[in-house]
Amino acid sequence: MTIATTAADPAGAFAGYLDCLADADEYGAIDLAIGLLDDGVPAERVLLDLVAPAQAEVGERWARNEWSVAQEHAATHISEQVVAAVVAHVNPRPTGGRVVVACMDGEWHALPPRLVAEVLRLRGWQVTFLGASVPAAHLVSYLHRYDAHAVALACALPMRLPYAHRMIEACRRSDVPVVVGGRGFGTDGRWARRLGVAWAPDAPAAADLISDEGALRAVPPARLAHLADDEYASLVRRRGELIDGALADLLERVPAARSYSATQLDSTVSDLGHIVDFLAAAVYVDDSSLFTEFVEWLVEILVSRGVPVEAVALPFDHYGVALRDFPRAARVLALGRAALPVVNR
Incomplete structure (x- = not known):
């Protein structure tokens, strides 16, 4: 030891x-x-x-x-x-009301919200930590059973923002104020503001906000009027088709991919899905920076694992053709494609 x-x-x-x-x-x-x-x-x-x-x-x-x-x-x-x-x-022993802390549905990075929960506990709140990937219906059921002063929701990945919005609205319908945090809302909280929810950059700020119920509830409305064009919903419906098409295109154009192991194929399908999911999230919040930041991160991850940039670019080309009739998605995708390192195309 x-x-x-x-x-x-x-x-x-x-x-x-x-x-x-x-x-x-x-x-x-x-x-x-x-x-x-x-x-x-x-x-x-x-x-x-x-x-x-x-x-x-x-x-x-x-x-x-x-x-x-x-x-x-x-x-x-x-x-x-x-x-x-x-x-x-x-x-520590609680002196205040109950605060429920949870991860968004599909969000498995539980340690950061656990730290928030324990800081709240150290500051006297009675904390219930529900852990990773809490379905919205289960969270609401819990709130109906137990009286909560506030809910703190964590999101590490911006692609979960559409699900986060549904959970936020579900909590509000239960008349429980919400504070959110995590990289999924942007390092400056810009996507939290787009969803119309209070945001805290760290655990102490979350604790301060929860202590001020007026500030916790005084948030501007969500700015999501662009969703009326139904492009986000149509993109989500085509998710499986897009991934299957991109994989078939990759196997045809990159001969080495045909000899991938089952694990490598699973990872490839996961990466293709992440591209679609981050693109959909960027369309949902109408902010291309969400997608371009993801692209820069994805390139760093894949290149460090020996994947050539040329291969990373292929799905973007395929999706660009497949989504040519989706004006907002096509614009975001083009900006993401432009964020790739320059290669011989």
């Missing part, structure tokens, strides 16, 4: 904590975090200045193809255990 040394500052313990994650040393990570608490570091700082940035680094290492999915999952599990140990060590 790694023997981790700490300083009375999360920044000073950061390198040692990452070493524990890299070594899959759960006990060393917990000992390091508890050592900070014993040295007088507030629990909230341990969570936000140690665990949160370490988890961000874990994600970056996966994106750079330095860590496998298994290593990323192991590190995430350890950080979840650290969060539980920190809160159990402090053992």
